[in-house]
Structures are given as C-alpha cells and as structure tokens.
Amino acid sequence: MKTETTEKRLFQYALTFKKGILIGIICLMIATGMELAGPLIAKKIIDDHIVGIEGVWHQIAEKKDEKTIYYQDKYYKRSDRESANDHIIGKATLIQIDKNYYFVNREVPLTGKRSVNGDQVTIQTPEGPIKASGQKLSLTDLAQFIKPEKRPIMLLLVLYVLLLVVAGLFQFFQTYMLQKSSNQIVKKMRNDVFSHIQRLPIQYFVKRPAGTIVARVTNDTEAIRDLYERVLSIVITSFIYMFGVYIAMFFLDAKLAALCLLAIPLIYIWMRLYKIYGSKFNQVIRSTNSKINGNINESIQGMPIIQAFSREKQTKKEFEILNTRHFTYQRKLLKLNALTSHNLVTFFRNMTFVVFIWHFGSFSLEPGSVVSIGLLYAFVDYLTRLFGPINNIVNQLPLLEQARVAGGRVFQLMDEEIEDVNHIRIPRYQGNISFENVSFAYDDEYVLHDISFNIKSGETAAFVGHTGSGKSSLMNLLFRFYDPQKGKIFIDNHNIKEWSRQQVRSHMGIVLQDPFLFSGTVLSNVTMNDERISREQAIAALKAVGADRFIEKLPKGYDAEVTEGGMTFSLGERQLISFARALAFDPAILVLDEATANIDTESETLIQEALKVLKKGRTTLVIAHRLSTIRDADTIFVLEHGKIKESGNHHELLEQKGIYSEMYRMQQQGARMSLT
Known part of the structure; x- marks a missing residue:
C-alpha cells in the first residue's frame, strides 16, 4: 500500500470525529494565545x-495624580506621562550608570557611552561628549521614582495570572477533547477491523497463524492509538504554539523572526530523511513482532507436545532467531532516533542563538541605536519557547513512523476481500442435499473430483475414507466455507450460491471432533448468546443429551464458569455440551465431524444415546473413522483420492467386499487384538 494512501486513510478516520478535534484545536489556540502573552x-x-x-x-x-513623585522639595513626573493640565517649570534626567542611578538637573541624551567621575556625568555622542552634574540616588530616593510603577506592575502581574488560569482551563478542555476524540477514533477502528475479520473467507485464517492476526487488532491498533492520542495532540499543540511564537517574534523584530523561519525547512528535511529509514526499520520490527506473537501463541497451545517430545531447545532457538531480529532492527531504529530529539534540536537552538547574538550585537554597534532590555528578554523567552514545540515534534517522529507503518498493516488487512453478509432469514429448509459433478481444489491441486450424490431429508449419510480422501472438504463446501470450482450444490433444489453464506448456515449445525467451548458459562455455550434461545430451551437441550448428569453436580449448575477451551471438562463432557448447542439451534442439517473419534469406551454409550436424540428429525451427515458407529446410516459413501468409490448401507458394502469391507475387517481385527 502506498504511504499517501495510509496517511490519507488515517486522516479520514480522524475526520470521523472532527467536531471534537476542532473544539480541542480552538481551545488550544485560545490557551496558546493567552500563555504567549x-x-x-x-x-x-x-x-x-x-x-x-x-x-x-x-x-x-x-x-x-499618583504618577507624580516628590523629590528634593519638588514635584516630578515622567515625560511620557504628562498631561495637558500639567504646568512644566523645568526638566531633569534620571540616568543609569553601571548599577547606580544619577539625577541630572537638566535634560541630557540617553544614548551613547556613559561614565561618571565623582558627581560629573559624561555621555559620549556622535557630536562629542556631553558633561553634566549628577547626583547619585540612594535606595530611599530611588524608591520615590519607582513608587508610581508598583500599581501598574501589580495590575499587569494579576492580568498575567488570570490569563494563565483561563489558559489552564482551555488547556484542560483541549487535552480532554483531543484525547477523547483519539480514543473514539481507535475504538471505531478496532471495531471496524474486528468486524472485517469476521467477514473474511475461511482460507484467510487457514494460511495465517492466529497470533499474527491478533497482533493486527491489538499491537498495530495500539500504535495507531498513540498516533491519535499522543502524536496528534502533541504535534497540533506544537505547531499552533510555534505559529503563536512566530507571530509574537515578528511583532518584536521582523528581521530576526524571518531568520528563525529557517528552522521549519530544516525540520521538514529531517522528517523526510527520517521517514525513509524509519519506515524500513519499522516495517521489519512490526512484521517480526507479529511473527513473535504467532510463535508464542503456537508454543503455548502446543506446549504438551513440545514437552512430550523434548523440543524445548529447538522451540527456544526458533524464538531467539525472531527475537534477535527484532532486537537488531530496534537497535538500528535507536541509532536513528539518537540523531534526533535532544541532539538535533539543541544544535538548531544553539545556531539560532548565534544568529540572535550576531543580530543584536551588530545592531547595538550602530550609532544612535537603542535595544531595550525588555525586548531582549522577550525575544530570548520566545526563542526558548520556540524550541520546546520543535523538540516535541522531533520526539514524536518515532511514534509517528510506527503508527504510519502499523496503519499500513491494519489497512492491508482491511483491504482483504470479504464475503457479502446477508442475515435476512430464510424459511427453514427440509434438508434435501444434492451434489452435482462437484470438483474442488484448495490451490491448484484438486482434492475432489466429479462428486455426485443425493441425500433425502431426514436421512443419515456417512462419509468414510482414509486421511486426505476429501471427507472434510465436502463439509467445507456444504457450509460454503469454500465454493467449488466446478459443479453445483443444492439444498431442497436451491443452488446454495444463490443464498448468502450466512443464510446457507442458518439452518445447519456442526459438532467437531474436538469440541470448542468459549469462556463464559455452560448456558452461554449452548445459547451462544442468541436471544432466540431461552434459558429453558438451553436447559432442555442439555437434559435431552444427558449432560444434566454432570452439570447439576457442579457448584453453580448450569451457570458454572467455563474457561477458555473448556479444559476443566473432560472431552466427553465437552462433546455433550456441543451436542446440546446443536440441538438448541434445531438445525435442518447436522454435520458430525469425527464427533466420536476421541471418545473413550466408557463415554461412548452415553454419547451414542445423545446422538440418537440429536439426529432425530433432521438430515445428518457423519464423517467417521470408527465404522462401528455408522452401521445404522441410511447411506455410506466411501471416498478415495477425492472420488466416491462405493456407496450403500453397511450390509450392502460388506457384501461388495471392496474398500469398505476391507476397512471394516481391519478395524474389527484391531479391536479384537486390543481386547487380548
């Protein structure tokens, strides 16, 4: 996927909650303006x-008025504060030399080099030195001249405090609104991703480890959350703050502010360079992270096998290879990040201060020039403030690049072709099944060849054959997990391709060889949280298959907690709960995929009784290895290399003395040998 596409789509997600973001930005602008005052x-x-x-x-x-001071039995007022009603009778000058102030009883220039010898004040001007008699002021006398300034200073300080308080309130609202919008964006994205995953075709999950898919939903969206929650707010805050600082700097000194604008293209160039290398490193890091998740998930699920076959060292070695790769590229990214942040910004800041010193230093050498202390203070303050947001922006580059790469991976998943979803209910079909010249291949190699058969409603049909003969593939086609390349499949003379996959499965049930139970309760595993199935119906289904014999002994009975996979129950108990699940949904077609293959002899009688209840009044398709469990089937289909070689009931197939007869004979011999 192209970078621009990823960035554009991330921006489009942000626009989903643009109202909150805009309110946050407006609050930020107000807060920034007040703070920069x-x-x-x-x-x-x-x-x-x-x-x-x-x-x-x-x-x-x-x-x-209060602006008038009393000194040496006379009244004085600053020349910039006189009014039309003031009667001026003389002029004096207050001048600072070194750390002391001198009162000169006449007007003298304020520009030029100053010196003092006793009470003689000398000022060097372009026209020549000017000398005048000056009186050194004591702290008490100086306090008289400062006294009129106390009130306006206090008023200005109070104003600044009020601005900071109001700015703090707006800062709170901008942080809250931007963070709230960020979390809403990621919440929507995660919902969209998970919803998309549920609509992906089954082959997508067959080809990818579960851990890598989980990493897309968790780790990658978490990186994107950092983009919206931290990077977005920090970068927006920083840019607006920089904009405010530049306005204030132009107000103070346009020439120097224009020179400081050079920092922006330098930062842009660095961001482009970082993007080139950071993207490469982050791609490897995130893909490796997904593989690590897949490896951990597989190792945990297969831990009994790993330990049983003493594969701990090999498993550890495989993990270390991935972990070392992850570490190597993290180190490369760390080196790249070391060039940014403090080092880069400090260099830019120091160079800017060199320009600042040169500018004001050379300016002060010009004849008649005046640079106020307040101007210097304000400009230094703004320069310091300018590099704060620049530092923040540069520090966000790693997170920005991680989020961009993670976004590309998430959108790559969301661009996978999905199935059409149509949950509009169709009338419960009777369950007549017909395969007409069906051929199917998972990739290029066909596993089913020209399969044709008919099963009437209410019949029980069994499919037997060696591993890889195509039994499970037939069920996958019936459930429309896959569609055949050739041929057609009908239910009640209706081509199943004319229904959505959800509609085809709406009146089907399945019981697998290794039944899966979800975290929750016994009842929630029967109802699957479907509102159409009441508590009473679920309990009735459990009792019908005989599961009440062990459930009612549990401390919480039907509300007993079920852990992930239902591992606190035996295989036979899990199978009975899965039978009850199928019975509660009352399917027209029931598929039993090796449902009794792993059941011990003690549980088999109970399971067989439950199966009789389960199969009653519905079309049942059975995939079986134990031929003894399908002797009562109406039709048995014998598959070999993807073709139906034999069909008939148990007695008919034994009389044919073919593949089925040989399989049955071998199983009987095996059973007798195990008894002896």
Whole structure:
C-alpha cells in the first residue's frame, strides 16, 4: 500500500470525529494565545515600569495624580506621562550608570557611552561628549521614582495570572477533547477491523497463524492509538504554539523572526530523511513482532507436545532467531532516533542563538541605536519557547513512523476481500442435499473430483475414507466455507450460491471432533448468546443429551464458569455440551465431524444415546473413522483420492467386499487384538 494512501486513510478516520478535534484545536489556540502573552507583559513591565524610570522627568508646579513623585522639595513626573493640565517649570534626567542611578538637573541624551567621575556625568555622542552634574540616588530616593510603577506592575502581574488560569482551563478542555476524540477514533477502528475479520473467507485464517492476526487488532491498533492520542495532540499543540511564537517574534523584530523561519525547512528535511529509514526499520520490527506473537501463541497451545517430545531447545532457538531480529532492527531504529530529539534540536537552538547574538550585537554597534532590555528578554523567552514545540515534534517522529507503518498493516488487512453478509432469514429448509459433478481444489491441486450424490431429508449419510480422501472438504463446501470450482450444490433444489453464506448456515449445525467451548458459562455455550434461545430451551437441550448428569453436580449448575477451551471438562463432557448447542439451534442439517473419534469406551454409550436424540428429525451427515458407529446410516459413501468409490448401507458394502469391507475387517481385527 502506498504511504499517501495510509496517511490519507488515517486522516479520514480522524475526520470521523472532527467536531471534537476542532473544539480541542480552538481551545488550544485560545490557551496558546493567552500563555504567549507572558513575554509581552514581561517586556512591558521591564521597559515601561522597571527600566522605564530612566529618562526625562518634568518638574511640575503641583501634584495632581499618583504618577507624580516628590523629590528634593519638588514635584516630578515622567515625560511620557504628562498631561495637558500639567504646568512644566523645568526638566531633569534620571540616568543609569553601571548599577547606580544619577539625577541630572537638566535634560541630557540617553544614548551613547556613559561614565561618571565623582558627581560629573559624561555621555559620549556622535557630536562629542556631553558633561553634566549628577547626583547619585540612594535606595530611599530611588524608591520615590519607582513608587508610581508598583500599581501598574501589580495590575499587569494579576492580568498575567488570570490569563494563565483561563489558559489552564482551555488547556484542560483541549487535552480532554483531543484525547477523547483519539480514543473514539481507535475504538471505531478496532471495531471496524474486528468486524472485517469476521467477514473474511475461511482460507484467510487457514494460511495465517492466529497470533499474527491478533497482533493486527491489538499491537498495530495500539500504535495507531498513540498516533491519535499522543502524536496528534502533541504535534497540533506544537505547531499552533510555534505559529503563536512566530507571530509574537515578528511583532518584536521582523528581521530576526524571518531568520528563525529557517528552522521549519530544516525540520521538514529531517522528517523526510527520517521517514525513509524509519519506515524500513519499522516495517521489519512490526512484521517480526507479529511473527513473535504467532510463535508464542503456537508454543503455548502446543506446549504438551513440545514437552512430550523434548523440543524445548529447538522451540527456544526458533524464538531467539525472531527475537534477535527484532532486537537488531530496534537497535538500528535507536541509532536513528539518537540523531534526533535532544541532539538535533539543541544544535538548531544553539545556531539560532548565534544568529540572535550576531543580530543584536551588530545592531547595538550602530550609532544612535537603542535595544531595550525588555525586548531582549522577550525575544530570548520566545526563542526558548520556540524550541520546546520543535523538540516535541522531533520526539514524536518515532511514534509517528510506527503508527504510519502499523496503519499500513491494519489497512492491508482491511483491504482483504470479504464475503457479502446477508442475515435476512430464510424459511427453514427440509434438508434435501444434492451434489452435482462437484470438483474442488484448495490451490491448484484438486482434492475432489466429479462428486455426485443425493441425500433425502431426514436421512443419515456417512462419509468414510482414509486421511486426505476429501471427507472434510465436502463439509467445507456444504457450509460454503469454500465454493467449488466446478459443479453445483443444492439444498431442497436451491443452488446454495444463490443464498448468502450466512443464510446457507442458518439452518445447519456442526459438532467437531474436538469440541470448542468459549469462556463464559455452560448456558452461554449452548445459547451462544442468541436471544432466540431461552434459558429453558438451553436447559432442555442439555437434559435431552444427558449432560444434566454432570452439570447439576457442579457448584453453580448450569451457570458454572467455563474457561477458555473448556479444559476443566473432560472431552466427553465437552462433546455433550456441543451436542446440546446443536440441538438448541434445531438445525435442518447436522454435520458430525469425527464427533466420536476421541471418545473413550466408557463415554461412548452415553454419547451414542445423545446422538440418537440429536439426529432425530433432521438430515445428518457423519464423517467417521470408527465404522462401528455408522452401521445404522441410511447411506455410506466411501471416498478415495477425492472420488466416491462405493456407496450403500453397511450390509450392502460388506457384501461388495471392496474398500469398505476391507476397512471394516481391519478395524474389527484391531479391536479384537486390543481386547487380548
């Protein structure tokens, strides 16, 4: 799948819950704007209210407001705060030299190099030195000049605190909305993937280990969840924050802000380079991870066999090969990540500060230039803030690439061709079955050749033959797990291809050689949580097959807990529960696939009694190895190499002295030998 397609589809999933994302982004923009007001407020406090006391002060006749200060029996007000009603009677200058402030009783320039000798202040200007008498201010005197600034400083600080509180509230809502939307997106994706899996043809599962499919639904979607939950929110937050920082920087100094824009193409180039190599490494890592899951799943399920045949070392070696491959590519990805994050961003940040120092350093050398302390503070603050989100974006590259690769794997699964689903119920058919010249191949090699037979409603038909003769393939075709390449299959003279697969199976039941029970209760395994089957019907089915004999002895009876696979029950008990399941659904056609093959002699009588109840009033197809269990079948079909070689009832086939007769004779001899 193409990268663009994956990214586009991930974006389309995000659009599903765009309302929440948009609300989150709007809250984020408001919060960012309020938070970024901090350096501007700090600049105003520094330039206007702290350093701002330095400058020209007008002597006025009388005090008219709080902006007027009293010094040496005279009233003074800053020149930038005078009003039309103020009567100016003189001018003075407050000037800072080193760490001290000096009061000069006349107006002098504020630009140029300053020095002091005793009470003589000298200012170097392009026109020449200017000298004036200045009085050094004590802390008490300086406090008089600062006093009018206390109230506006407090007001600005209170304003900033209020902005931070409101920004915090919007930050909470943006985090909540983006995280909520992210979880909703992944929830929908997992539901879509699982729903898609249930509609995949059976051959898809035959060709792939269960663990690799599970990894797509769990591990890969978890990586995508990180994309929406962490990467999406962090990247959006970072970009909006960067945008706000750049606006503020352009407001302060457009030339330097334009130079700082060079960081964006550098980051873009790095993201493209990372994508090339990161994608390659992540593809191997995620595919290997799926194989590891498949290997673990297979090993756990086959642990009795592994231990019985002393295959622990070989199994461990196979796992170590996969694990080493996973480790090798994780290490390569780690090296790639080591080039990013702190190292890359620190380099960009240091280079930017070099440009910053060069810009303001050269600017300050120009005659008549003035660079305020507040401006320098604000710009340094914004530069520091700028590289925070850049660092966040670069740090998300590994997760972004993992999510992109995981998304490709998930969408690859979702692009697998699925079967049409149609659950519209059809009337219960009678169960007449007809195969007409059916041939079937799983791949290229045919396993069934020109099969034709008829089974009437209510009859019991058995299929026997050596392993690989095609018995189970016939049942797979009847259930429409597969469709034949040649020929037709009819139920009640209706071609089953004209029904959906769900409709074909709606009146069929199956009991397997190794019955499978799901986690839950005994009753839930009978009803399969189908609302159409009541508790009373399920209990009646269990009693009908004789399962009540052991179930009612359980502590919770019919509500007893069943573990995965039902391993707390014996094989015979599991088989009886599966018989009850088939009986509760009342199928018109019942398939017994080696249902009694593994049953011990003690349980066989009970099972045979249950089978008589189960087969009553329905068409029954039996796949059997024990020929003694099918002697009462109406018709027995003998298969060999995918062809029907013999057919008839038990006595007819014995009289033919063919394949069936030989198989029966050998089984009888084996039974007599086991008794002796």
